[in-house]
Amino acid sequence: MKSIHDDTCPSFEGTLELIGRRWTGSVLQAAAQGARRFGEYRALIEGISDRLLSQRLKELDAAGLIERTVIPTTPVQTRYALTPDGHALIQALLPLARWSMRRTGPRGARRVPSA
Amino acid sequence: MKSIHDDTCPSFEGTLELIGRRWTGSVLQAAAQGARRFGEYRALIEGISDRLLSQRLKELDAAGLIERTVIPTTPVQTRYALTPDGHALIQALLPLARWSMRRTGPRGARRVPSA
DNA sequence: CTGAATCCAATAGGATACTG
DNA sequence: CAGTATCCTATTGGATTCAG
Numbered sequence: 001m002k003s004i005h006d007d008t009c010p011s012f013e014g015t016l017e018l019i020g021r022r023w024t025g026s027v028l029q030a031a032a033q034g035a036r037r038f039g040e041y042r043a044l045i046e047g048i049s050d051r052l053l054s055q056r057l058k059e060l061d062a063a064g065l066i067e068r069t070v071i072p073t074t075p076v077q078t079r080y081a082l083t084p085d086g087h088a089l090i091q092a093l094l095p096l097a098r099w100s101m102r103r104t105g106p107r108g109a110r111r112v113p114s115a
Numbered sequence: 116m117k118s119i120h121d122d123t124c125p126s127f128e129g130t131l132e133l134i135g136r137r138w139t140g141s142v143l144q145a146a147a148q149g150a151r152r153f154g155e156y157r158a159l160i161e162g163i164s165d166r167l168l169s170q171r172l173k174e175l176d177a178a179g180l181i182e183r184t185v186i187p188t189t190p191v192q193t194r195y196a197l198t199p200d201g202h203a204l205i206q207a208l209l210p211l212a213r214w215s216m217r218r219t220g221p222r223g224a225r226r227v228p229s230a
Numbered sequence: 231c232t233g234a235a236t237c238c239a240a241t242a243g244g245a246t247a248c249t250g
Numbered sequence: 251c252a253g254t255a256t257c258c259t260a261t262t263g264g265a266t267t268c269a270g
Contacts (some may be wrong), residue, residue, distance in 0.1 A: 001170045009117075009216050011216075011218070012140055012144075012211075012215045012216075013137070013138075013140045013141055013217040014173045014210050014215075015211065015214070015215040015218075016134055016135045016137050016139065016140045016211075017136075017137060018135075019131055019135060020131045020132050020133075020134060020135010020136065021132075021135065021242080021243095022128070022132060022242080022243070023128075023243095024131065025127055026128060029127075036254075037251080037252090038251070038252050039251065039252080042252095049243085049244065049245075049246095050252080050253065050254090051243085051244085051245090051246095051253090051254080051255090052242095052243070052244080053253095054252080054253060054254080055242095055243095075250085075251060075252085076250095076251085076252080077251080077252090078251085078252065078253085084200055085218065088214055088217075089211075089214055091210070092210040092211045092213070092214035093210075093211060094210075095206070095207040095208075095209075096130065096131075096204075096207045096208060096211065097127050097211055098125045098207070099130070099203055099207035100126050100129075101126075101127075102132040102203075103126070103130075103200065104126040136262085136263095137262080137263070138263095152231085152232090153232050153233075154231065154232080163234085164263085164264065164266095165232080165233065165234095166233085166234085166263085166264080166266095167233090167262095167263065167264080168233095168263085169232080169233055169234080170263095190231060190232080190270085191232080191270090192231085192232090193231085193232065193233085194261070207248070
């Protein structure tokens with residue numbers, strides 16, 4: 001049988017911790033859905049605060065998964081677009097998303113227990 | 116283009132937060148490598164404390180990803196084995212592990228920035 | 231060997247208000 | 251519109267000690 005061990009490395013934990021932060025999955029989803037402007041992300045992610053959205057976008061930018069571009073109009077526009085790496089991550093996340101859906105049903109009724 | 120949105124649900128975030136906790140990825144790796152006894156996990160996961168290993172195993176048990184079995188010998192033995200769901204998770208995690216490896220190189224030199 | 235208990239430090243997250 | 255600044259609380263994680 002194929003083991004996860006064959007394909008992992010010390011940074012795997014780091015990746016999990018990055019995308020495991022609250023809202024990060026939703027931010028990636030929003031990006032995959034085409035969100036580009038700050039307000040678009042905010043509209044797609046129900047319940048997130050400005051502060052955390054800003055923080056998550058900053059983290060994903062630092063990780064090279066999205067790219068922040070400031071367009072000098074008045075007022076300035078800011079775009080957050082997926083990088084190729086970010087796109088690849090989305091693809092790599094699909095099996096996990098399917099696994100989640102299979103476990104909890106398409107409507108995701110319950111939450112995975114955390115303790 | 117295929118979007119992650121097509122395959123996700125509210126519990127996806129919950130899944131990410133579960134496996135995004137520190138050490139959880141390593142615990143799953145250890146399980147995939149065949150660890151069953153508490154001490155085997157501890158030996159495979161360098162640096163983890165008893166408290167956190169115990170906590171992670173409890174969480175994964177509660178999530179139905181591993182099963183805890185107490186064997187009444189003296190002293191008692193305790194086994195933590197992957198459930199079918201746990202196995203499926205490992206498989207679903209493989210693309211992500213490969214993605215991590217591609218980003219940082221097989222030796223995982225650097226850590227993904229977190230802020 | 232397999233944990234539970236305790237204590238402490240660091241971090242994360244929520245709410246709110248404010249700004250160019 | 252796109253954030254930043256502050257404050258506060260809750261959660262996490264680390265270290266150590268104790269126990270069946």
